[in-house]
């Protein structure tokens with residue numbers, strides 16, 4: 448049984464999601480009547496922190512929130528899920544926000560970074576001990592690019608593993624690709640980063656590092672010998688928001704618990720298939736108990 452609880456630090460965004468559900472997409476210039484509106488907790492960083500914590504990870508968050516009610520609500524949310532907030536500070540602006548439409552079994556998102564943009568490289572100096580003493584650092588791309596580059600470089604120099612989820616898509620310096628331990632683009636992000644390569648070619652170039660998530664087609668990587676597709680658990684989604692975040696948070700728990708990458712990807716596929724069956728980025732993220740009770744849970748995953 449794998450019982451070691453490993454330390455995961457998330458450097459990333461914290462957003463309030465303003466979510467509208469609708470039967471279809473509004474076209475530019477068109478007004479349509481929606482079905483519902485809710486505010487939920489989101490941000491790729493916050494989502495991945497909560498996903499990992501719900502699955503038993505010991506998680507610390509580094510990020511920025513604003514001076515508003517959304518900040519206090521989110522800090523309570525972190526506390527309720529036992530995510531440590533030693534690295535979260537308030538800055539004099541609004542908390543990050545995302546404007547999400549859920550329609551036709553998909554979503555579209557506009558993010559306004561707000562406080563997330565205030566996490567600058569010089570702020571990271573204060574967290575060097577925290578970074579040095581954790582087992583895995585997870586990052587995404589809703590915080591400034593130079594902050595991500597600083598953290599990846601710092602961790603690389605100090606032998607700390609990093610997992611970069613390059614979402615939302617933007618170009619990444621080659622040095623970052625070389626220095627990260629794991630890189631987890633989805634199809635869109637992959638196409639921007641590796642425009643001239645097939646999945647097979649790119650995964651072979653970065654074995655055991657590049658993991659491409661393909662939604663209902665599962666996830667692919669190269670194990671050092673061959674290209675492997677780890678199939679998805681196909682379900683009927685209610686809300687796909689945060690599915691990628693659940694995958695990444697779960698993968699962090701799997702890796703730091705000693706699972707091999709292929710098993711970790713299967714575990715993460717199951718977690719994200721559960722997450723899409725409820726509303727909200729964090730609403731459907733499973734706990735470890737929910738995972739273990741699921742008929743597709745593999746006993747040899749052995750997480751406790």
Ligand code: RIB
Pocket residue numbers: 460462463464488489490491494544545556558589688689690691692728
């Ligand atoms: O990945 C989903 C997240 O993207 C949402 O929660 C939203 O806040 C945006 O950051």
